[in-house]
Amino acid sequence: MLSMLALIYWQTVIYTTRQTDETIDAEITGLAEQYRQRGLAGLVAVINERSKPERGSSMLYLLTDQRQNPLAGNLSRWPDLEVEKDGWMRFQLEPAGKRSEGPHIAQATSFVLAGGVQLLVGRDLSENTAFRNRIVAALASSGALMLVLGLIGGIVLSRRALARIETINSTSDRIMAGEFDRRVPLKGSGDEFDRLAQNLNAMLDQIERLMAGMRQVTDNIAHDLRSPLGRLRSRIEVALIEPPSPDASTAERYREVLQQTIGEADHLLATFTALLDIAEAEAGSPRGRMLPLDLAAFARDLADLYEPVAEEKGLTLTIATDPTQVDIRGDRHMLSRAVANLVENAVKYTPTGGTIAVTVAIEGGMARLSVADNGPGIPAEERERVFDRFYRLEASRTTEGNGLGLSLARAVVRLHGGTITLGDNGPGLVAVVSLPLAPDAG
């Protein structure tokens, strides 16, 4: 803003200077015309006329003879002139009459006419100075006004910004105080504050989801790990209640209970391992374990492992891979756990005589592995819930399993940037795993 004011001032100076120059030039032209037409006498008359104080002109005239005695004009004597670089002369003007505000600067030019007569035409620059001073004053006051308005505007704006930050603050205070469902209100203007609020809200949603996950794990531990531990404990307790008898039957009974205890402990350990694996996969740290992997060969290997067990149950397990090589990046260990789960579910729940079809294909730019069976399937409204930890369908409560297989499969597939969905195979169930193709595979 200061530089703008400076520019205005400078432009003004240039303008007034040029105007002065032009005025003096015009005056000289006029006087020269008079002198040509009416001679020296005419010139004296015109100068006298023009330099009358009551005209209030800021023009200065002085006509002298060759000995510098004044003939006409409003200057009392020939000033001490100095020619400056721009061709003009500048001199100090003594205060005369009403112009008593101190020394003025004047600008002039001089000529020598016929017979040694000298003419000086100039202009008192005090008007210019006054004009400049007025400009400076105007600029200063407008500058001050701008400053004040700017300050007021700044205060208003920053108060509005602060008010919105305060809204965010008070919301976070309430959230910290336990109102976890609070969110920062949006103004709908889409400005930076709204975007900040949106990001904060998205972050809070994410935290809430994670907290819900944690809560779920805690609940799981309470329900699904405590009860088998309790069973284990009471089994041992009951075995100890009966007093030991000297014959071999007591040892035999203890042995049996200990065997069952090991079985229960193994089951608990497997559940723990699965929970930890899910947590590991959900934490989403692939840690550079993603290596090039041919999903088709991977599926053929797994089918090879499970084909005999399917056949033993009277099922037909088929494998079809088209194309025969599908390059992805993945962790073979984790993916094998995930896909083995899908195949095992199909083996477990498909009744004798059924078919399990494992296929690998490329579809819509994704590698697609599906496991389809013609068993009882899963009702549409349950297909999402079976991915929850420990969730088991009523119909499958009696079969072996811990209800973690699909949760783990989903966590693993998500870690690989893919999706897993269950669908209707009409009849039966089809589990579809979609995984991103390796970046360098066509």
Added chain:
Amino acid sequence: MKLLVVEDDREAAAFLVKGLKESGHAVDHAADGREGLMLATTERFDAIVLDRMLPGMDGLAIVAALRASDNATPVLILSALDQVDDRVRGLKAGGDDYLTKPYAFSELMARLESLLRRGAGGKTLTTLKVGELEIDLLARTVRRGSHEIELLPREFRLLEYLARNAGHVVTRTMLLEQVWDYHFDPQTNVIDVHISRLRQKIDKGYAKPMLHTVRGAGYCLKAA
């Protein structure tokens, strides 16, 4: 056989030492890494059971130090870290096998004995013989007596692994790891079914079976 157990958890160590002694081995015990490394370098052992996380020293550093001084004693690493890359790191450092805690003692025994045999054998074989069963590793053919047995590639590898450990128990987990290279617990009896298929081919029609099921532990191939 003389074994060294390096384990800082007193209860786990006592249990391990007791079990190994009952299986007929002489056992030394070191309770921290420094002592373990000192014992391992100054005395000769047939195998070392080494806990991964020890006070004073990382178990892997002990293996690395042993291997750097050309000590080839088989090492079985025990660890609570069960991610595949932990396992890979353990084997890369020079460990011969890696077992995740908690483990079944029968699993540890089977693996340890497999290591002891590997340490004893050493030379590369082209034929494996178990009783009347003869496995040609180059031609990849199998015969029992004079009778040639047709095996699928996977069945061949399964039999080869059993034959290399003939007379000893191999667990389902060992088979899944060594023959299929999978590291998970199947919910179904996949391995059992593969074994029974193999059994069909090598034992069917013979009075005395060679492939035995060891209840609660695994399988064992031995001369009829």
